[in-house]
Amino acid sequence: MIISVASGKGGTGKTTVAVNLALALQHDHEVQFLDCDVEEPNAHFFLKPRIEESREVFTPIPEIDDSLCTYCGKCAEVCAYNALAVVKGAVLVFSELCHGCGGCSLLCPEKAIREVGKRIGVVESGRAGEMAFLQGRLDIGQAMSPPLIRALKKRLDAARTVIIDAPPGTSCPVIESVKRSDFCLLVTEPTPFGLHDLELAAATAKEMGIPCGVVINRLSLGDEDGKVRDFCAAEEIPVLMTIPFDRKIAEAYSRGQTILEAFPAYREKFLELFEKIGKIGS
Amino acid sequence: MKQIVVISGKGGTGKTVMSACFAALSRNAVLADVDVDASNLHLLLHPEILERHVFKSGQKARIDVEKCTGCGLCLPLCRFDALFEDREGKVVVEPLSCKGCAVCFHICPEQAVEMETPIAGEWYVSKTKYGPFVHARLGIAEENSGKLVTEVRKKAREIAGSEKRDLVIMDGAPGIGCPVIASLTGTDLALVVTEPTPSGRHDMERIVGLARHFKIRVACCINKFDLNLENSEQIQRWCGEKSIPVVGKITFDPAVMESVVRGIPYVEYTSNSSADEVRSMWSFLLRIII
Numbered sequence: 201m202i203i204s205v206a207s208g209k210g211g212t213g214k215t216t217v218a219v220n221l222a223l224a225l226q227h228d229h230e231v232q233f234l235d236c237d238v239e240e241p242n243a244h245f246f247l248k249p250r251i252e253e254s255r256e257v258f259t260p261i262p263e264i265d266d267s268l269c270t271y272c273g274k275c276a277e278v279c280a281y282n283a284l285a286v287v288k289g290a291v292l293v294f295s296e297l298c299h300g301c302g303g304c305s306l307l308c309p310e311k312a313i314r315e316v317g318k319r320i321g322v323v324e325s326g327r328a329g330e331m332a333f334l335q336g337r338l339d340i341g342q343a344m345s346p347p348l349i350r351a352l353k354k355r356l357d358a359a360r361t362v363i364i365d366a367p368p369g370t371s372c373p374v375i376e377s378v379k380r381s382d383f384c385l386l387v388t389e390p391t392p393f394g395l396h397d398l399e400l401a402a403a404t405a406k407e408m409g410i411p412c413g414v415v416i417n418r419l420s421l422g423d424e425d426g427k428v429r430d431f432c433a434a435e436e437i438p439v440l441m442t443i444p445f446d447r448k449i450a451e452a453y454s455r456g457q458t459i460l461e462a463f464p465a466y467r468e469k470f471l472e473l474f475e476k477i478g479k480i481g482s
Numbered sequence: 483m484k485q486i487v488v489i490s491g492k493g494g495t496g497k498t499v500m501s502a503c504f505a506a507l508s509r510n511a512v513l514a515d516v517d518v519d520a521s522n523l524h525l526l527l528h529p530e531i532l533e534r535h536v537f538k539s540g541q542k543a544r545i546d547v548e549k550c551t552g553c554g555l556c557l558p559l560c561r562f563d564a565l566f567e568d569r570e571g572k573v574v575v576e577p578l579s580c581k582g583c584a585v586c587f588h589i590c591p592e593q594a595v596e597m598e599t600p601i602a603g604e605w606y607v608s609k610t611k612y613g614p615f616v617h618a619r620l621g622i623a624e625e626n627s628g629k630l631v632t633e634v635r636k637k638a639r640e641i642a643g644s645e646k647r648d649l650v651i652m653d654g655a656p657g658i659g660c661p662v663i664a665s666l667t668g669t670d671l672a673l674v675v676t677e678p679t680p681s682g683r684h685d686m687e688r689i690v691g692l693a694r695h696f697k698i699r700v701a702c703c704i705n706k707f708d709l710n711l712e713n714s715e716q717i718q719r720w721c722g723e724k725s726i727p728v729v730g731k732i733t734f735d736p737a738v739m740e741s742v743v744r745g746i747p748y749v750e751y752t753s754n755s756s757a758d759e760v761r762s763m764w765s766f767l768l769r770i771i772i
Contacts, residue, residue, distance in 0.1 A: 208520050210493010210656035215681070239657035240491050240688060242681040280541065280584050301561055301583030340691040343628065343660040368493040368656050369519040372625045375578055391742045393498065393522045400520060404622050408578060418739075447709075447734070454679040454710035 201481060202362040204236075204381040206405070208397030210368035212387045213417035213443070218365040219246045220459045221385075222331055224470035230360040231331035236377035237367040238321060238336035238348045246458045249328035249335075257336070257351040258317030259300040259344070264291045268312035275304035275313060296343055321348045323355065332360070349376040370404045378405070383481050384412040385440070390425040398428065402435055411480055413438045415473070418445040438480065441473045483642045484771050485635075485650040485669040487516065489693075491685030493656035495675045496705040499738055500760065501653035502526035502747040505612040507764045510647045513610065514638040515617040516665040517655035518603065518630045526747055529608030529615045537603040537618065537633060539626040541582035543575045549594035556586040556595070578623050603630055607637060614641050627655075628664035635665070648772070658692045666696050671771045673729070675703045678713035686717070690724065701770060703730035703763060727770065730763030732756055 205218040215237075222233045235243040262275070262284065273286045283297035284304055295318055305313040321338040336352040338345050345367070353376070356362055366377040378384055384405045388398040398414065405412040414432050419425060419442045432439050443449070443459075452462035459466045488497045488504075501523055505513045515523040543564070552571035564579035565586060573586075573594075587595040602625070605618035616638045618630050638650045652669070655661045666672060672693045676686040686702070693700045702721050707714050714731070721728050733756045741751035749757045 209522070210520075212494060239659050240681070240685040242492070242684065245680040245684070278584065278588055280582050299581055299583060301581070301585055302559070303583055303585045303588065306559065306585060307588055338658065340658060340688055341663075341695045343663050345657075345659050370622050371519045371620060371627050371661075372623075373657075373659065375623050379578070391739060392525045392745060393742060396522060396525060397520045400622065407622055445739075450706075450709055450734075454677075454713060456680045 201383070201478070202356070202358060202364065202381045203383045203385060203477060204364035204366050204378045205385045205387060206366040206374060206378055206401055207368055207387045208370055208401035209388070209393055212389045212394060214368070214387050215242050215246070215365055216417070216453065216459065217385060217387050217415050218363050219243050220466065221470050221474060222247070222363045223329070223458060223460050224467050225361055225474055226330040232357050232360040232362045233328065233331050233333045234352060234356060234362060235335035235365045236349050236352060237365055238338045238345050238352065239367060241335045241337055243365050244335060245456050247328035247333060249326045249333035251324045251326040253326065254322050254324045256319055257321050257323055257348050259320050259347045260302065260315035261295045261298045261300065261318045262293055262304045262313045263316045264293070265312045265314065268310045270310055272309065275308055278303050278307050299344070300347060320344070323352050325355065345373045346376040349373060370400045374404065375408070378408060378410065381410055383477050384410045385415060385477070386412050387415045387417055388428060389418045390416055390428050395428050395431060399431065402437055413440040413477065413480060415441045415443065417443045419443065420445045438476070440476045441469060483639065483648055483650065485652065486671045486673060486767065486771060487652040487654045487665050487669045488673045488675060489654035489662060489665070489689055490656060490675045491658060491689035492681050495677045495682060496738070497675050498522045498526065498653050499742065499748055500673070500675055500703065501651060503749045503760045504651050504764055505610070506747040506750050507761060508612065508649060508651060511613055511649040511651050512638045512642045512647050513613055513615040514634050514650060514652045516631045516634055516652045516661070518618040518620045518627050518634065519655060519661060521617055521619065523653045524617055525745055526742070527610040527612060527615055528745065529606070529610050529617065531606045531608045533607040535605050536601055537605055537630050538599050539602050539629045541584065541597040541599050542577050542580045543582070543584065543586050544596045544598055545573050545575055546594045546596065547572050549592045551592055553591065555591065556589055559585050559589055581625065602626060605630065605634055605637070607641070613647070614645065616641065627661040631661050631664035658688050662692065663696070666693060666698050669698055671699050671701060671767070673701050673703060673767065675705050676717060677706045678704060678710040678717060683713060683717055690726065701727050701729045701767065703732065704728060705732045706734040707731040709734050729766040729770070730759060732759045
C-alpha cells in the first residue's frame with residue numbers, strides 16, 4: 201500500500217505525520233519511507249537514517265556536434281521550452297529551460313544532436329530503525345524537481361507499506377510525488393490559510409482520482425476547526441485524526457524529536473489512523 | 483523602485499504573516515503574492531479585484547481517436563509517462579503527466595496529435611486598503627508556475643512605475659525550485675523567514691545558497707525565536723559567519739494564529755511586544771534597502 205502525505209500549505213505538519221506514522225508501523229510492517237520533498241528534504245532530521253548509498257541523478261540535455269550541424273533551425277523550432285536557439289553559425293543551449301524530452305535529438309535531420317547528462321541532484325538510500333529510507337536532494341540552483349522525484353520513485357517497492365512525504369503546493373512536483381498512491385493523507389491546520397490550501401489539495405487529489413482523508417494539526421486554534429470539518433463533510437472527505445495545538449509538541453519538534461519519542465501514547469493514535477486508511481483503501 | 487521578496491525554504495515559517503505586516507506598515511508600496519501555487523496573502527489583505535487576466539502557458543497533447551491507428555510509435559518516445567494504450571489499442575494522453583513537449587505531435591505519421599493551450603491559471607490586479615495588489619491563482623496540477631510568477635512581478639513593477647510607488651513587497655513560495663527562482667531574480671533584497679528548528683535552519687541554509695547563487699542580498703528573520711533558544715543562537719552565529727543581518731527576532735505568540743483566523747495583519751491585530759518586534763524589523767529592512 202502506498203500512502204502519500206500532502207498538504208497544499210507548507211508547514212502544516214506533513215513530515216511530522218509521515219514520520220510518526222512510519223515509526224508506529226515499522227515493527228509490524230515492511231515500511232519503505234520516501235522523502236519526495238526534494239527541494240527541502242527534512243524527514244531525515246527525525247528518522248536519523250544511516251545513509252548507505254548516494255546515487256547522482258542526471259537529466260538529459262542536448263549537445264550539438266558542430267561538424268554535422270547545418271544550423272537549419274529545426275531543433276529550435278521543435279523545442280517547446282525555448283531551450284535552443286540557432287543564431288548565425290551557432291546553436292545555443294539553455295540547459296535550465298530544457299525538460300529533457302529528447303525531441304531535438306530525435307528530430308534533427310542531420311543526427312547532429314546527442315544527449316548528455318546534467319546532474320540535478322542525488323537519491324540517497326539507507327535504513328532508519330527497521331524501515332528502508334530513501335530521499336531525493338535537489339542541487340541548489342536547479343529549477344526542476346520532477347525528474348529527480350521520478351528517479352526517486354523508480355526505487356519505490358510497492359510490495360511494502362510505502363509512506364511518501366510530499367512537497368507543499370499543488371503543482372507538478374506534488375503531482376509527481378502523489379501519482380499512483382493508493383491513498384493521500386492531507387494535513388491541514390484550522391486557520392483560513394490551512395482551509396484555503398486544503399481545498400486546493402483536496403481538489404488535486406480528486407483530479408488524480410486518489411482517495412484522501414484529513415489530519416487536522418494544531419487543533420483548538422480559533423473557530424476555524426468547524427469550517428474545516430464543514431468542508432470535509434461537504435466533500436465527503438473523512439477527518440481521520442486530530443493533533444492538538446501544544447507548545448510542547450512544537451518544542452519537541454525544534455529539538456528534532458518525533459511525537460512518538462516525546463509522547464509515546466500517540467503510537468496508538470497513529471496505528472488507529474493506519475487502520476482507518478486501510479479500511480477506506482480496500 | 484526597490485523590490486523585496488519574503489522567502490523561507492521551509493513552508494509555514496510565517497512568510498505570509500510577515501508580508502501582510504509589511505503591507506500594513508508600508509506607506510507607498512505595491513504588494514504582490516508570488517506564491518501562485520498556494521497563495522494566502524489575499525486572506526489577510528481582502529482585495530477588491532479590479533482586473534482579471536487569463537494565464538495561458540504550455541501545451542497539452544490530445545489524440546484524435548479517429549485518426550490514431552494504434553501504431554504505437556509515440557508510446558516509447560514519451561519521457562513523461564503521459565501516453566497509454568486504451569482497450570481498443572488507441573493511444574490516450576494522461577493530461578496530468580503531459581508536459582507539452584510535442585514529441586508525439588511531431589512523430590505521429592497520421593497527424594493524429596493536436597497540441598492545445600489550456601487555461602493554466604488567472605492573475606488579478608486588486609485594490610486593498612494598503613495599496614495595489616497583484617496576485618494569481620495557478621490551476622490545479624498545472625506547470626509553469628515560474629512564468630506566472632514572472633507575469634505577476636512584471637505587472638507589479640509596472641504599477642509601481644505608473645503610480646510612482648517606491649517599493650514592491652512580494653510574498654514568496656516555499657522550496658528552492660522554479661517558482662522561487664522566478665521570484666528571486668533581480669530583487670534588491672530577500673528576507674528569509676526561518677524558525678529555530680532543525681528543518682527551519684537546514685532549509686534556510688539551502689535558500690540562502692540559492693539567493694547567493696543569483697547574487698541577491700539576504701536578510702534573516704528568526705520567527706518563534708524563543709521556541710528553542712539554543713537553535714536560535716546557532717542560526718544567529720551562522721548568519722554572522724555569512725555576513726547576513728538578522729533583522730528580526732520574533733517571540734512565539736499564539737496571537738499570531740488568532741490574527742490569521744480573524745484575517746487581520748498581525749501588527750494591526752495586537753500591539754504587544756512581539757508586534758513591536760515586527761515593526762522594528764520593518765524599519766530595519768527599510769534602512770537596508772533604501
